Amino acid sequence: MALQMKFDIPARTALGRGDFYVTHSNAVALGLVDTWPNWPNSKMVLVGPHGSGKTHLAHVWCTDTGAQIIAAQDIASADVPSLAESPICVEDVEQIAGDTAAEEALFHLHNLLLANGHSMLLTAPRPPSAWAIRLPDLASRMEGTTVAKMATPDDILLSAVLAKLFADRQIVPMPDVIPYLVRWMPRTFEAAGQVVAHLDTEALGTPKGVTRMLARTALADLEFHEETASN
Template sequence: MPVQMKFDLPVRPALGRGDFYVTESNAVALGLVDTWPNWPNGKLVLVGPRGSGKTHLAHVWCAESGGRMVAARNLTDADVPSLAEAPICVEDVERIAGDTLAEEALFHLHNLVLANGHSMLLTATRAPTSWGLQLPDLASRMAGTTVAKMSLPDDLLLSAVLAKLFADRQIVPMADVIPYLVRWMPRSFEAAGRVVTHLDTEALGTPKGVTRTLARTALADLEFPEESASD
């Protein structure tokens, strides 16, 4: 029997507007992002669990607003005046809490972007009051920013996300795989990413590809806590 070889092909996530699935768990956040020309004070914080689609929605916003994206931790090496010449999305802002140079860079970027009449989108896993920012002026400006929350996924959204993650890897699972995963896996976008990545590896060389049996084994291999799975 021929041996199937594994090639480390890049995963190409689909990040367009049409690939963003809307359900009750993210509809409010999407609605707030869509109103970006009218954001109070020209800024919005997008909050949600890791893997909840914040980056995807940020890409959608950048495409519609003509904005750019930058990781908060990279601001110390960035050309802040140049970034402030267009709408800007700053990702993972809470990661720079306590980093004096990064906080100062974000403070200057915030002021320049708004002074130039552009919009600013910021992403994080928690609300600004929980970031632990040390620069008082920055902390007060962030605390006064409107927050859009993305919730943990409902069944419909988790199913769509799993389908998207499989499609990003050019995997077509058996029809009963996604319903099984939604029933038994943790209700987490991060968990969905781990499961699909694991199945991508484990399905290599198996004649039937990703099956329910393989999915059951994957959940056991990944050792998710029982309390995080669906009842």
């Protein structure tokens, strides 16, 4: 039997609304983000663990609103008045806690956006009360912002995310692979990304591609053992 060949095709990360799978885990967050014209003070914080889909939902919102997207760590060196000329999404805001220049730049951006009548979406793993922002005026404004939470994924959402991650890498796993992974892997999107990336590498040169046996080996390699599974 001929061995499977892998071509040097980069993974395509699909971030459109049609690629955003909606279940009970994220429906409330999506609903809150979609009400952006009516956000209190035209701002919202999207909270969830790494790999939970925050960036995907942020890109959906940016497409809907014509917003720019910027990492919080880049704000200190950015042209803040120019950023404030349109809606904006600021990602990973918690990472700038204690960075005086970045905190002051975000405070300035926040005030200019509100003055210009534009909306602001912020993302972080935890709610603003846990950010340890040192600038009091910025901390108070962030803590007064409505929060939308991305919950831990359920089986349906985790299955859909795995399918998407495989598709982004042009991989078609055997039919029993995704149900097996959902049953035994940690219930996080970060783990899903690690598993699929590992399987992408390990499937190279194997005649059957991504099989359940290969998936079991990958979980062991990553120390995602069956006895630690949530199911």
